Amino acid sequence: MTVESDLTIAGDILAVQHLLQPAREHPATVAEFAGLARAIAADRAQWAPLIRYDAATRWYHRLRTGPGYEVWLLSWVPGQGSGLHDHGPSSGVLTVLEGELTERSRATSRSLTAGSQRVFAPGYAHEVVNDSLDGAVSLHIYFPGLTEMPMHDADGDSAHDTHGTRRAQCAPAPAPGGDVVRA
Template structure:
């Protein structure tokens, strides 16, 4: 999986328009989840909604992260800093709630909810809208995320309040772990 993503993304800087996102999705869909491959990378702090575990920076063009989701918890409603995000469910299931990007303030109402099961690949970009990811189940879920270009880790992203649509900048540069080693137990970034 990683070798194929490296080959596709190359060594040059990429803008969002340069990326063949359908090929990225196809590569991620080819991989069949095997816990023996990734369990050591899915570190989790159950006191948080989810834990962001950095796996790899691919040639400066993408970040590969593994997120471990606490049962009954969710992310905030958020954007993707004008980048592409492909998300593969490795274990459990997650619900994606899709929202339009608000033009002003006002309550945000999901326009679509999709349940993503093991080995399913989802895709989001700011052209599609905002989303919130939820683990509505009773056991931990794990997902693999490819962000390309890795703008959120460089510049942060925006989270939105559901009740009024207010936008807040979030620093997304800190990980709970990096390549299986705990690096930031108290201050890992989340939205």
């Protein structure tokens, strides 16, 4: 079925200033954050020299900050994983830059290859693991910036110790591997 529109533009649309939105200095929508992740992924010269692989612990580097958001670069050796966690009040965009990662939640398990993106809402619990035989690199954007990472047990419930909910605190200081680069 073809739908025709009787909408036409008469005159110079650029002269209608109230219809034009100024270009945003920083992302504000899910699509803009996903676009920022794709733009960073495409600029390999910006992030590739920073990558380090650490067999003892997951390596991470805060690549950039902006008004209310953070961009993190992570590397994963074979077998490394995040554990089942959520991101507290933060939303996020996960983009695989190199290699392959597996994302598991209570409901699904999916393979994420280079170029794959996952957008998640606050409170979404998942685990990211490098199940492959090669290293992997991922980019993570959090809005607002990551302040906590509550860990969950295998049932997806917040894991508790004798002192209450166990949370991995995310300090605002620079991450191991380098200085904070402000956007």
